[in-house]
Amino acid sequence: MVRRIPKQLVRKGMYIETVECPTAEFSGRRFLVQSDETVRAILATSAAYAVVNIKKSTIDIDAALGTVPAVRIASMAEERKRATETVARAAVQLRESFGAVREGTLELERLGSVADDLSDRIDASPDVFLKVTRLKTKDEGTYVHSLAVSALMMQLARTLHYDESTVHELGVAGLLHDVGKLGIPNTILNKTGALDPEEKRLIRSHPEVGYQQLKDLGNVSDLALDICLHHHEMLDGSGYPEGLKAAQLAPEIRLATVCDVFEALTSARAYKKAWKTRDAVTWMFDRGHMFDKKLVIRLGSIFT
Ligand SMILES: [Fe+2]
Structure with a gap:
């Protein structure tokens, strides 16, 4: 199962299906985030969101995200x-x-x-x-x-x-x-x-x-x-x-x-x-x- 989250919520242990960059800095790459350097690299992209594979991640995604909704809707x-x-x-x-x-x-x-x-x-x-x-x-x-x-x-x-x-x-x-x-x-x-x-x-x-x-x-x-x-x-x-x-x-x-x-x-x-x-x-x-x-x-x- 996958979940779309703002890139600011990406953590070590998350398995990334897609980093949604308009300029494709992470084009076609699926990977486990294993270092803070990778987290920083994702933050530095033009993406707003990343798609995380819950099953393949090595951390509990719901616990990692806490009560923060993936996307807030103004009204x-x-x-x-x-x-x-x-x-x-x-x-x-x-x-x-x-x-x-x-x-x-x-x-x-x-x-x-x-x-x-x-x-x-x-x-x-x-x-x-x-x-x-x-x-x-x-x-x-x-x-x-x-x-x-x-x-x-x-x-x-x-x-x-x-x-x-x-x-x-x-x-x-x-x-x-x-x-x-x-x-x-x-x-x-x-x-x-x-x-x-x-x-x-x-x-x-x-x-x-x-x-x-x-x-x-x-x-x-x-x-x-x-x-x-x-x-x-x-x-x-x-x-x-x-x-x-x-x-x-x-x-x-x-x-x-x-x-x-x-x-x-x-x-x-x-x-x-x-x-x-x-x-x-x-x-x-x-x-x-x-x-x-x-x-x-x-x-x-x-x-x-
Ligand atoms: Fe049809």
């Missing part, structure tokens, strides 16, 4: 109100946009501004944002899931230093990735018991259905089309619809998949409870070669 109540309003507004706009996709009349600019609003909120407080998006009703499930995935994709892409126009494009792709679910009845999407073969086939058809709808619009980017079609593919070839393997899956698709599954795990569904952020990250990390582990760690590091 949580205020941020929660803002996030709630943005999510409610975005869900309505997304419902209308999904309808427009079906009619063949989607205006992409509108989705772009929805993505920008979401990006601002997750950037202000990823934890508050995720809490708000967990509170979805059955009816708005697909919309709130999509906007949460969109925001997670943008935030994760930023930590990977994607340029802003690609971040924006990924945000729009996240909003649209599940558009093919629109034709599937909520009774099937929210079913608590086992799915029969026909219901399973219907659900598994949503990437291809959505891809075709978006392609027919003629103005959707190749990246968004690719993410829509392949967001259920796994690195080990166990996904669908094509059973592609790691070498065939672009980094942006891996990024979308990780955010999609993480969001599903951390949300309550009719058939399951919401998982804690840490549990979801650990579960995904331990899934053999299904997910890109580096991306899973990065995603976990966004949250306190």
